[in-house]
Amino acid sequence: MRVVQLGEGTPEVSVVGGIHGDEPCGVRAIERLEADEPDVKRPVKLVVANERALERGVRYVDADLNRAFGADTPEDAHERRLAESLAAEIEGTTALSIHSTQSHADPFAVSDGRQEHVQTVVPRLSVATLVDVEEFGGGRLFAADADIVEVEAGLQGTETAAENAYTLAREFLTVMDVLPGDTVPREIPTFRMGDPIPKPPADEYEVFAENFQEVEEGETFAAADGDPLVADESFWPVLLSPYGYENQFGYEGEPAPNIGQSPSEGANSTSVSSRSSAQ
Ligand SMILES: [Zn+2]
Numbered sequence: 001m002r003v004v005q006l007g008e009g010t011p012e013v014s015v016v017g018g019i020h021g022d023e024p025c026g027v028r029a030i031e032r033l034e035a036d037e038p039d040v041k042r043p044v045k046l047v048v049a050n051e052r053a054l055e056r057g058v059r060y061v062d063a064d065l066n067r068a069f070g071a072d073t074p075e076d077a078h079e080r081r082l083a084e085s086l087a088a089e090i091e092g093t094t095a096l097s098i099h100s101t102q103s104h105a106d107p108f109a110v111s112d113g114r115q116e117h118v119q120t121v122v123p124r125l126s127v128a129t130l131v132d133v134e135e136f137g138g139g140r141l142f143a144a145d146a147d148i149v150e151v152e153a154g155l156q157g158t159e160t161a162a163e164n165a166y167t168l169a170r171e172f173l174t175v176m177d178v179l180p181g182d183t184v185p186r187e188i189p190t191f192r193m194g195d196p197i198p199k200p201p202a203d204e205y206e207v208f209a210e211n212f213q214e215v216e217e218g219e220t221f222a223a224a225d226g227d228p229l230v231a232d233e234s235f236w237p238v239l240l241s242p243y244g245y246e247n248q249f250g251y252e253g254e255p256a257p258n259i260g261q262s263p264s265e266g267a268n269s270t271s272v273s274s275r276s277s278a279q
Pocket residue numbers: 019020023099100
C-alpha cells in the first residue's frame with residue numbers, strides 16, 4: 001500500500017485506487033493528482049491499495065480485497081492484512097474508492113444511498129447512475145469506519161476510464177472543499193441492487209442485455225455455452241458482464257427513488273450548505 005498526503009494536518013478526506021489490481025484507472029488518477037501538486041484547502045490522503053496485485057495485473061493475490069473486511073477471509077491471506085491496514089489508513093475520512101468494470105462504460109456510483117455523505121457527494125459527480133447497495137456492506141470496504149463513496153469509472157484498462165477517474169476524483173475533492181470551486185447537484189437515476197445472477201458452469205458466456213435497461217419476463221438476457229438464459233421475471237441488470245465475476249453474471253436491480261435534486265430546486269444555496277456541512 002502506498003499513501004501520499006497533500007496538505008498539512010490530519011486528513012478527513014481520502015481517495016483510494018487499486019483496490020483491485022486489474023483496475024488501474026484509480027491509480028492513474030492518483031498519480032496525476034500528485035503530479036498536479038495542487039494548492040489544497042484541506043489535507044487529503046491518496047491511497048494506492050493493492051500494489052502487489054497491481055504489479056501482477058490481477059484482481060487480487062489471495063482474496064478479493066473489497067470482500068476481505070470480515071472474518072470470512074483467511075488470516076494469512078495478503079488481502080486480509082491489507083484490508084486491516086487500509087481500514088486504519090482511511091478511518092475517520094470521507095473516502096472516494098475508484099474502481100472500473102467490465103459491465104458498463106459510463107461512470108456510475110455504487111454506494112449506500114441512505115447515508116448522508118452519499119446524498120451530498122454522488123449528485124455532484126459525473127455519474128450516470130447510483131447503484132444503491134443498502135445492506136450489501138458485509139465484508140466490504142463499507143465495513144471500514146469511514147464514509148465511503150464507491151465509483152465505477154468505466155471499462156477496465158481503458159484510457160477513458162483513467163480520464164473519468166481523474167475527473168471524478170477532482171469533482172469529489174471539490175465537493176469536499178479540498179480543491180477550490182463549486183459543484184452543482186443533479187438528480188441521479190438510482191437502482192437498488194438485488195440478488196446475484198448465478199452463472200451455470202460453462203466455458204463460454206455471452207450477455208445480451210444492457211445494464212440499467214429493463215429485461216422483460218421471457219427475454220433472453222445471456223447465454224452459457226450457447227444455451228439461452230431467459231428471465232423468469234423482469235429485472236434491471238446491474239454490473240452484468242460475461243466474465244466480470246467468476247460465478248455470477250452480475251445482479252438483478254430495480255428502480256429506486258432518485259437521489260439528488262434538479263438544479264431548479266435551489267442549487268445555489270445547496271452547494272453552500274453542503275460545503276459547510278462537509279467541514
Ligand atoms: Zn473493483
